[in-house]
Each structure stands twice: as structure tokens, then as C-alpha cells.
Amino acid sequence: xxxxxxxxxxxxxxxxxxxxxxxxxLVIYKALQATEGHPTAEQLYEMVSKDNxxxxxxxxxxxxxxxxAVQLIKKVACxxxxxxxxxxxxxxxxxxxxxxxxxxxxEDKELHTLITAFLKRKNIDNFEMTDFQLQINGQxxxxxxxxxxx
Amino acid sequence: xxxxxxxxxxxxxxxxxxxxxxxxxLVIYKALQATEGHPTAEQLYEMVSKDNxxxxxxxxxxxxxxxxAVQLIKKVACxxxxxxxxxxxxxxxxxxxxxxxxxxxxEDKELHTLITAFLKRKNIDNFEMTDFQLQINGQxxxxxxxxxxx
DNA sequence: TTACTAACTAAGAATTATTCTTAAATAGCA
DNA sequence: TGCTATTTAAGAATAATTCTTAGTTAGTAA
Numbered sequence: 001x002x003x004x005x006x007x008x009x010x011x012x013x014x015x016x017x018x019x020x021x022x023x024x025x026l027v028i029y030k031a032l033q034a035t036e037g038h039p040t041a042e043q044l045y046e047m048v049s050k051d052n053x054x055x056x057x058x059x060x061x062x063x064x065x066x067x068x069a070v071q072l073i074k075k076v077a078c079x080x081x082x083x084x085x086x087x088x089x090x091x092x093x094x095x096x097x098x099x100x101x102x103x104x105x106x107e108d109k110e111l112h113t114l115i116t117a118f119l120k121r122k123n124i125d126n127f128e129m130t131d132f133q134l135q136i137n138g139q140x141x142x143x144x145x146x147x148x149x150x
Numbered sequence: 151x152x153x154x155x156x157x158x159x160x161x162x163x164x165x166x167x168x169x170x171x172x173x174x175x176l177v178i179y180k181a182l183q184a185t186e187g188h189p190t191a192e193q194l195y196e197m198v199s200k201d202n203x204x205x206x207x208x209x210x211x212x213x214x215x216x217x218x219a220v221q222l223i224k225k226v227a228c229x230x231x232x233x234x235x236x237x238x239x240x241x242x243x244x245x246x247x248x249x250x251x252x253x254x255x256x257e258d259k260e261l262h263t264l265i266t267a268f269l270k271r272k273n274i275d276n277f278e279m280t281d282f283q284l285q286i287n288g289q290x291x292x293x294x295x296x297x298x299x300x
Numbered sequence: 301t302t303a304c305t306a307a308c309t310a311a312g313a314a315t316t317a318t319t320c321t322t323a324a325a326t327a328g329c330a
Numbered sequence: 331t332g333c334t335a336t337t338t339a340a341g342a343a344t345a346a347t348t349c350t351t352a353g354t355t356a357g358t359a360a
Contacts, residue, residue, distance in 0.1 A: 077227035
């Protein structure tokens with residue numbers, strides 16, 4: 001489902017935007033891509049720090065910002081006040097647990113079709129839509145178990 | 151569409167949660183209710199400060215927090231890093247302009263029915279849904295004009 | 301291959317949004 | 331009218347993020 005970019009693809013994308021393919025950037029991108037869920041900058045920092053102790057938090061933030069600008073990743077504002085990041089670029093929806101602040105991604109073609117059809121019938125004046133997502137709010141029953149839509 | 155709470159209703163709701171109906175709280179609630187859009191705490195502070203110069207920013211934050219806890223208002227995390235607040239409690243959807251960071255509310259019964267029906271067919275394991283909303287992302291064409299869905 | 305330069309990084313200071321602390325004030329009850 | 335738990339103002343403290351700066355490096359050009 002999730003289209004993982006290869007290293008070569010990432011480098012190419014960076015090049016296209018005049019961004020140098022530094023070790024730090026590749027490490028950060030790979031870490032985010034390997035992460036399930038939506039880590040905060042701080043969480044991502046912990047992950048990459050293990051193998052790259054000299055990588056600074058400032059660099060991490062700048063890198064994430066650059067990636068967002070280039071649309072290599074997405075940024076999601078979260079109710080706990082922290083930004084979370086996501087390498088999954090495909091249009092997808094969110095299940096949000098108001099207790100744990102977790103965001104669970106899900107994709108559903110049928111839902112996508114349904115909403116697309118609805119929006120085609122409507123007209124949004126003075127607005128260019130790029131994409132949309134459904135957010136389902138609620139609470140996990142067992143916070144330690146996974147949530148799954150079937 | 152938007153069910154404005156009367157002063158008496160607000161007081162009653164506060165009472166029900168053992169919150170005192172102070173002047174500050176009523177002023178803040180009325181200001182938020184009178185605001186179109188989703189002001190940040192800072193913006194709300196400017197509004198209420200005009201007529202209540204002694205009301206402190208700390209009180210504003212504490213009050214908003216209390217209101218959210220009691221579900222008198224909603225809190226929305228925004229990509230620019232600030233929280234925004236909303237006295238419109240009815241289930242409604244968001245049009246989000248990635249340029250101006252504006253959030254435009256819209257309600258649509260048909261859409262609501264459509265999504266509700268879809269979700270009924272699905273099953274979300276380990277999760278109690280409370281509500282949902284559709285977020286439509288894009289950019290305003292003319293940032294000074296209004297966006298409207300028709 | 302080497303040299304060059306614009307872009308990048310580390311480190312820490314600065315900023316911004318928000319929360320906390322505390323002494324004084326007040327709503328709502330008795 | 332007095333009592334008391336709750337609330338408030340003011341400012342200090344914190345957390346997330348951005349900015350600054352001097353040194354480093356990727357990618358190009360010789």
C-alpha cells in the first residue's frame with residue numbers, strides 16, 4: 001500500500017529541489033519511513049540519535065521542514081501540541097484516539113470514491129482543493145492493542 | 151445551524167461541572183461564540199482584552215482548557231503550531247487553507263449520512279468512535295474573499 | 301583529482317505557545 | 331453576612347520549535 005521510496009528516488013527528489021543528499025537527510029528519511037505511526041520530532045530524534053549521536057535536533061527540525069516543503073513527507077498537527085510527521089504520502093484517513101493522542105492511518109478505496117463523488121457534485125467557491133481526509137475521533141478500548149478497520 | 155448557548159445555559163453547564171460562573175468565563179465564552187472562524191488563544195485574548203483589560207492570558211488559557219474538558223467548546227490543532235478554539239459543537243467539517251492557515255467550517259447533512267452509512271458497514275476493532283469530520287485541504291484563490299461550498 | 305562555493309550542520313541562544321505558581325479576590329452556599 | 335473552595339492576575343517556568351553563527355561538506359567545474 002505504502003509506496004516506499006528507494007534511496008535513489010529520495011536523492012533524485014532532493015536534487016530536483018536543489019537539496020543536497022546529505023547523510024543526515026537520508027538517515028532521517030529512512031527512519032521516518034521505517035516508523036509505523038506518526039512520530040514527533042523528539043521521538044524521531046531519539047531514534048536517529050542511537051546510530052548518529054552527533055546529529056543535532058536543530059538539523060532534524062530543519063530537515064523535516066525541508067522535506068515537508070518538498071512534499072517528501074507530511075506534517076500533522078496534533079492536539080497535544082506537538083507536530084507529527086508521516087512519510088506515507090498516499091491519501092489516507094486518520095483514526096485519532098483522544099486518550100493516547102495516537103493517529104492510526106487507514107486507506108479505503110470505497111470511502112475515497114464515495115467522498116470524491118460527493119465533492120464532484122458540490123462546488124467550493126474561491127478554493128482549489130488538493131486533497132482531503134476523514135478523521136474518525138474516539139478512544140481505544142485497550143490502549144495497548146492495535147486498532148484495525150475491517 | 152449553530153446552536154448558540156444562552157447565558158443561562160452556559161451557567162447551568164458550568165454549574166453541572168462545579169465550575170463557577172465568573173465574569174471572566176462568561177466574557178470568554180461569549181467572545182468565542184460571537185467569533186466567526188477559529189481564533190487562537192492569543193487572538194481571543196486581544197478581543198476580550200479591549201473590554202476587560204485586567205483579564206490575564208493565563209486565565210484565558212485556563213478557562214479554555216476548562217471549557218474543552220466540559221465539552222462546552224472544541225480545540226483544534228493547527229499546522230502553524232497554535233491551537234484554535236471553536237464554540238460550534240455540532241459535527242461539522244473543515245476546509246483548510248494551507249496558505250492562510252484558515253479553517254472554514256461547513257455542515258452537510260448528505261455528506262454526514264453518506265459517511266455514517268459507510269462506517270456502519272465497517273468495523274473498527276478496539277475503538278469507540280465518538281464522531282468524525284472530513285477535512286478538505288487546499289488553497290484559497292483570493293485570500294481576502296470567502297470560501298463557500300454550494 | 302583538486303579546488304571552490306553554495307548549501308548544510310552542530311551547538312546553543314532565542315522565541316513562541318502554553319502551563320505552572322502563588323498570593324489575593326470572589327462566587328455561591330450556609 | 332460570613333465562610334471557604336474555587337478562581338484570578340501576574341509573572342516565572344517549561345516545551346516545542348526556530349534562529350544564529352562559525353565551521354563542514356556535497357556537488358560542480360577546472
